[in-house]
Structures are given as structure tokens and as C-alpha cells.
Amino acid sequence: MTMRLFIARDAGAVAVGADDVALAFEQAAARRGIEIEIVRTGSRGLYWLEPLVEVATPQGRVAFGPVTPTDAPFLLEAIISDGPHPLRLGITEEIPWLRRQTRLTFARCGVIDPRSVDDYRAHGGYKGLERALTLGADAILADVTTSGLRGRGGAGFPTGIKWRTVALASGTRKYIVCNADEGDSGTFADRMIMEGDPFVVIEGMTIAGVAVGASKGYIYIRSEYPHAVQAMNTAISAAKGAGYLGAGIGGSSHSFDLEVRVGAGAYVCGEETSLLESLEGRRGIVRAKPPLPAHQGLFGKPTVINNVLSFAAIPFILAGGAKAYADFGMGRSRGTMPIQLAGNIRYGGLFETAFGITLGELVDDIGGGTLTGRAVRAVQVGGPLGAYFPRALFDTPFDYEAFAARDGLIGHGGIVVFDDSVDMAKQARFAMEFCAVESCGKCTPCRIGSTRGVETIDKIRRGERVAENIAVVEDLCNTMKFGSLCALGGFTPYPVMSALKHFKDDFGPATHLQAAE
Amino acid sequence: MTAPYEPWDATRGAEIIAEHTGLEGATLVILHALQETFGHVPEPAIPMVASALNLSRAEVYGVFTFYHDFRKRPAGRHVLKLCRAEACQAAGGEVLAARAEARLGVALGDTTADQRVTLEPIYCLGLCATAPSAMLDGRVVGRLDEARIDALVAEAQR
Numbered sequence: 001m002t003m004r005l006f007i008a009r010d011a012g013a014v015a016v017g018a019d020d021v022a023l024a025f026e027q028a029a030a031r032r033g034i035e036i037e038i039v040r041t042g043s044r045g046l047y048w049l050e051p052l053v054e055v056a057t058p059q060g061r062v063a064f065g066p067v068t069p070t071d072a073p074f075l076l077e078a079i080i081s082d083g084p085h086p087l088r089l090g091i092t093e094e095i096p097w098l099r100r101q102t103r104l105t106f107a108r109c110g111v112i113d114p115r116s117v118d119d120y121r122a123h124g125g126y127k128g129l130e131r132a133l134t135l136g137a138d139a140i141l142a143d144v145t146t147s148g149l150r151g152r153g154g155a156g157f158p159t160g161i162k163w164r165t166v167a168l169a170s171g172t173r174k175y176i177v178c179n180a181d182e183g184d185s186g187t188f189a190d191r192m193i194m195e196g197d198p199f200v201v202i203e204g205m206t207i208a209g210v211a212v213g214a215s216k217g218y219i220y221i222r223s224e225y226p227h228a229v230q231a232m233n234t235a236i237s238a239a240k241g242a243g244y245l246g247a248g249i250g251g252s253s254h255s256f257d258l259e260v261r262v263g264a265g266a267y268v269c270g271e272e273t274s275l276l277e278s279l280e281g282r283r284g285i286v287r288a289k290p291p292l293p294a295h296q297g298l299f300g301k302p303t304v305i306n307n308v309l310s311f312a313a314i315p316f317i318l319a320g321g322a323k324a325y326a327d328f329g330m331g332r333s334r335g336t337m338p339i340q341l342a343g344n345i346r347y348g349g350l351f352e353t354a355f356g357i358t359l360g361e362l363v364d365d366i367g368g369g370t371l372t373g374r375a376v377r378a379v380q381v382g383g384p385l386g387a388y389f390p391r392a393l394f395d396t397p398f399d400y401e402a403f404a405a406r407d408g409l410i411g412h413g414g415i416v417v418f419d420d421s422v423d424m425a426k427q428a429r430f431a432m433e434f435c436a437v438e439s440c441g442k443c444t445p446c447r448i449g450s451t452r453g454v455e456t457i458d459k460i461r462r463g464e465r466v467a468e469n470i471a472v473v474e475d476l477c478n479t480m481k482f483g484s485l486c487a488l489g490g491f492t493p494y495p496v497m498s499a500l501k502h503f504k505d506d507f508g509p510a511t512h513l514q515a516a517e
Numbered sequence: 518m519t520a521p522y523e524p525w526d527a528t529r530g531a532e533i534i535a536e537h538t539g540l541e542g543a544t545l546v547i548l549h550a551l552q553e554t555f556g557h558v559p560e561p562a563i564p565m566v567a568s569a570l571n572l573s574r575a576e577v578y579g580v581f582t583f584y585h586d587f588r589k590r591p592a593g594r595h596v597l598k599l600c601r602a603e604a605c606q607a608a609g610g611e612v613l614a615a616r617a618e619a620r621l622g623v624a625l626g627d628t629t630a631d632q633r634v635t636l637e638p639i640y641c642l643g644l645c646a647t648a649p650s651a652m653l654d655g656r657v658v659g660r661l662d663e664a665r666i667d668a669l670v671a672e673a674q675r
Contacts, residue, residue, distance in 0.1 A: 015644050015659030047646035185602030188643040223586050224642055226655060264545055264584030267640060281544030283583035299541065341646065343607030348646030371608070380603055416645065418607045430606070434640070
């Protein structure tokens with residue numbers, strides 16, 4: 001019988017050698033004269049174990065990792081003889097880090113072949129669309145509302161309300177736009193799902209099209225993600241071939257077409273109105289709201305614009321899971337969140353779980369603390385626009401409102417861990433600098449405020465009139481927060497102010513780093 | 518090594534532009550396609566794009582200069598991008614970036630005098646759980662340490 005192996009083609013796995021490992025297994029099998037089939041999947045998201053190699057057994061898939069190319073021949077022998085091997089991790093699904101998760105959105109990621117519609121269907125794919133087609137628009141919208149799903153890009157706006165607004169908008173031409181401009185450092189869930197289970201994104205967007213009466217969708221993917229671009233394009237072709245995109249989707253009277261568009265390195269295009277400008281072929285300059293994209297979005301037409309993870313949550317919800325989805329979570333944060341553990345962390349990766357888990361559990365318990373083994377000093381939650389939290393706030397539950405109450409945000413669910421060698425004044429400076437470089441330039445608080453912010457923090461770090469200059473930074477942050485047109489200028493104060501508030505000792509002549517080393 | 522690029526040719530440029538003019542909001546698509554062929558967006562192409570899309574030169578030039586990706590002149594034979602965003606900063610990326618700069622004798626954003634290597638910062642490759650990370654001519658590399666960054670630099674210099 002042919003031995004079936006599973007090795008990720010996910011960029012994160014490839015970056016640590018998954019392609020070389022796959023090649024080594026092919027060569028080892030050829031030398032040994034046995035037949036193997038290597039399925040290139042997405043990643044399971046346990047990145048410290050990548051490259052992870054799984055083998056199909058009657059008991060389920062058994063995992064080994066992290067594997068190097070030189071391990072391949074020995075590992076192959078161990079698999080054939082069902083013998084012990086130092087890298088053997090047991091049944092994949094039983095690995096505690098994976099078993100502790102609630103994978104609704106990421107259920108298939110790392111399991112299926114991301115190029116195969118058949119494999120997707122064999123694992124429950126397209127059940128949501130099939131049911132949606134029998135339900136009709138009103139019932140689809142009711143299900144999305146019932147699920148309590150809120151926009152996973154960071155803003156947390158209720159998806160059901162957004163979709164209903166577009167459904168009610170007049171006009172025969174409407175658009176579905178997927179925001180795959182995942183520019184926040186520490187986040188990679190969009191990339192993972194596009195590479196590991198692209199059909200779930202396609203299915204979610206198609207359901208949105210049916211719900212609001214749109215027949216054209218765009219996926220705007222950042223150019224830094226060439227693997228995701230390729231995976232989505234391949235999946236779109238496969239879905240077209242199988243009758244799930246194009247005219248008469250799934251045998252219905254609905255038509256829906258999808259196209260991938262590639263960004264060009266502008267962080268601000270992750271902001272929805274800037275993204276729409278970019279899709280229209282212009283500079284990514286933010287639009288004032290209103291009008292909302294739901295009324296006048298792409299090319300001035302009513303547009304559903306959602307994050308990748310929002311669309312990817314939809315198929316589960318429409319496959320009869322609306323109530324089950326809403327049963328997870330806390331407060332007004334319903335369902336699960338694919339949380340990304342990153343930076344200086346021992347067990348980094350994708351951890352999907354119900355809202356409500358605390359920051360401390362995520363960092364210390366699940367993440368295992370720092371990779372360097374030093375003490376965790378700060379974590380940045382929610383990307384470059386998210387606040388830095390000290391250990392004292394590790395009891396904060398992962399929930400939109402709980403983070404907001406502590407002057408933070410969960411954003412797109414990324415958590416970046418820093419050890420005690422971090423200089424927080426430097427991180428605050430970086431936040432201002434990043435904003436200055438990436439500002440679209442339309443509004444003054446963002447464009448000028450960030451540049452003045454860099455200069456003023458430099459003065460503080462040089463020890464020039466520290467107290468007065470800290471007051472200037474606070475004033476600048478206040479202006480940016482309330483005077484900026486979008487979240488770039490409006491949220492840059494979060495990392496800056498949180499660094500000032502929780503790590504004030506770092507602001508002054510730069511002595512901290514030397515002291516730590 | 519990056520794909521060998523074609524020298525600028527107006528007829529070839531016009532063909533590339535014509536392939537995409539039917540698309541909605543085609544400007545970025547066309548600029549990407551031109552850069553893939555010629556290694557940069559040649560200046561004579563800007564008025565051609567404008568004319569094909571019924572836009573002003575200023576509008577097309579404005580788009581071209583807004584986005585970090587589009588190049589005015591070709592990069593070096595190899596492009597080494599080092600992630601400089603927070604997750605890679607937390608994992609020691611700054612020291613490695615300084616090391617690469619020292620080895621190549623150029624600062625981030627510059628090309629070596631022999632035109633072999635362009636060293637660039639990039640703000641997040643989405644490889645934040647295997648940080649620090651880099652991309653050499655489209656190939657991603659994670660878990661960088663001194664030995665790996667040295668090997669990448671050496672590979673780029675070949």
C-alpha cells in the first residue's frame with residue numbers, strides 16, 4: 001500500500017525547510033524502493049514543530065517534527081517498522097497544543113490538500129453554500145446575525161448588520177471585497193488560511209454574494225504574500241472548474257466570479273476605504289466616511305468589505321452552525337478567534353479558541369514564555385497599532401471590550417512577545433516612525449503628528465527636557481487619536497501611550513538597554 | 518537569481534498594457550506587469566499607461582510613486598529583503614539586519630556598487646512565529662540566526 005505523508009506547503013513551513021524535507025522523503029523512498037504519496041497541505045500552525053511530517057495510519061495521522069532533510073531516511077525506516085523515533089509526537093490531533101483549541105474556522109487547515117475541491121468537500125466543504133442556496137437571502141442574513149460574528153480585521157463591526165445594509169442598498173451592481181492586506185506584524189492567520197484552506201474563503205465570499213445580490217468579488221492580497229496569491233489563484237481556478245464559481249454556482253441561478261488583485265507594499269491599504277481606492281487603480285488615500293462602503297464602496301457601488309477571517313468563519317455558520325458559533329465566547333465577542341502567537345515566543349503559531357481566554361494564559365501557558373528564556377516584559381496585541389501590555393495586565397480576557405477598557409485592542413488577533421531586553425521608548429519611536437512612513441498623507445494629524453512624534457521621542461531619548469517633551473508626545477497622541485481620518489493615525493497613539501504609561505522608566509536618556517545587557 | 522529582465526521596448530510595453538486595459542481599475546495590475554517584465558517601471562511607460570486608461574500622466578505617476586513596490590530603476594541581480602517589523606524585532610532581527618548591512622557594505626534600501634545585491638527592509642512577511650525572517654528573490658527563510666544570515670548574504674553575492 002502506498003504510504004501517505006503530509007508536509008505543509010505553507011510559507012511559514014517552507015521558510016524553515018519544508019520543501020527540502022519533502023524532496024528528501026521522495027529521494028529516500030526511491031532509494032528504499034517504496035511508494036509514497038506526499039500531500040502538500042497547509043500548516044497545522046504549530047510552527048516550532050515545522051517542518052512537521054505526518055503519516056496516515058489506521059489510528060489517524062501520526063506526526064513527527066521538527067524534521068530536517070537528513071532525518072528523512074531514518075524517519076522513513078521508523079515509519080515502516082512502526083518503531084520509535086525521537087521526533088515522534090504521536091497522533092497529531094492528540095498533541096495538547098492542538099487538542100486545547102476550538103478549531104471552527106481552521107478545522108481543515110493543515111488537514112486537506114488546498115488545491116483539491118474534492119478534498120475540501122470530503123471534509124465538509126461547501127455544505128454552507130449548499131444550505132445558503134436553499135435558504136435565500138433573508139435567512140442567510142438572519143444566520144450571520146445570530147452567530148454574533150464581528151469583523152475579524154480588527155474593527156469588530158457586526159457582520160450581519162454590514163451585510164444587511166448592502167442587501168438593502170439599491171442598485172443592480174454590488175461587490176464583495178475580501179481584505180487580505182494583512183500587514184500587521186505578528187499576524188499571519190489570513191496568510192495561513194489562504195494557503196491552507198483557500199476554498200473556505202471562496203465559499204464565504206460566495207455566500208456573501210448570494211446574501212446581498214452581488215455577482216463579482218475581489219480578493220486584495222498584499223504583495224508580500226506571493227504564496228497566498230498563488231494558492232488563491234489555484235483554488236479559484238479549481239472552484240470554477242467544479243462549477244462553484246461562474247454562472248449558475250452549485251447548480252443554482254446565482255452567478256459569482258472572483259478575482260485576485262495584488263497590493264503594492266502600502267500598509268495603509270489594509271484600511272478598507274484606502275483598499276477600495278487601490279482596487280480602483282488609484283493611490284491608497286483614505287476616504288472620509290460616510291458614505292459607508294456598504295452604500296458607496298468599490299466604484300461607488302454598494303460593497304461588502306470584510307477581512308479574510310470573517311469570510312472564512314461564514315461556511316461553518318451557514319452549515320447550520322450559527323447557534324453553535326454564538327455559544328462560544330464572552331460578552332459581545334461571540335464565537336472563536338484565531339489568535340496568532342509570535343515574536344520572541346517558545347511555542348508560536350495559530351491558536352483558535354473561544355473569546356475569553358486571558359492574555360496570561362496565551363503568553364505563558366500556551367506560548368510557553370520567551371524563546372530566549374528571559375522574562376516576558378511586554379506584549380504587543382493587535383499589530384503596529386495595538387497597545388503594549390505589561391505583565392500586570394495579563395489577566396485581561398481576550399475580548400473586544402475588555403481590551404478597549406484597558407486602552408488596547410485585539411485587532412486582528414496577533415500577539416508579539418518581547419523579553420526584558422526590549423527598550424520601550426525605542427518601540428514607541430518605531431510606532432511613530434512606521435506611521436510617518438506609511439501615512440497616506442491625507443489628514444494632518446497622522447501625516448505631521450507622526451513625524452513630530454519621532455522627533456520628540458528622539459529628544460526624550462537624548463535626555464532633552466524629558467518631562468516637557470513627554471507632555472508634547474501625550475498632546476500629539478491626543479490630537480492624532482481624535483483628529484485622524486482612519487485607524488493608522490488614530491491608533492498609533494495606542495502603542496506610544498501604552499509604552500509611556502506602563503514602561504515610563506524607559507523614557508529618558510537611553511540607559512535601559514545597556515543595563516539589561 | 519531573479520528572472521533576467523527584458524530591456525525596455527515600447528512595442529513590448531504597449532502589448533503588456535493592452536493585455537490589461539479591459540480590467541476594472543487596471544492601473545496597479547499594469548504597473549505590476551510592466552515591472553515583472555522590465556524589472557522596474559520605465560519612465561516612458563507612464564504616459565502610455567495614462568493614454569491607454571484615459572487618465573492624466575500625473576494620476577499614473579501619482580500611483581506609481583505612492584506604492585513602495587514600484588521601482589524607478591532596476592534592483593540588483595538579487596534582492597534580499599529583511600523583515601524589520603515588531604515580531605522580528607522581538608526575535609533579534611535588528612542585530613541580524615546590521616550584520617547583513619556590514620557584510621554587504623550597504624544600508625537597508627541600497628544596492629551594492631557591483632549591482633549584485635539590493636538590500637531592503639520589508640514590513641512583515643507573515644512569518645512571525647518563525648522570526649526573524651527574510652526573503653531572497655522570492656524565497657522565504659525563517660528562524661534566521663548569524664549563520665543563516667551569513668549564508669543568505671553569501672548566496673546573494675554569488
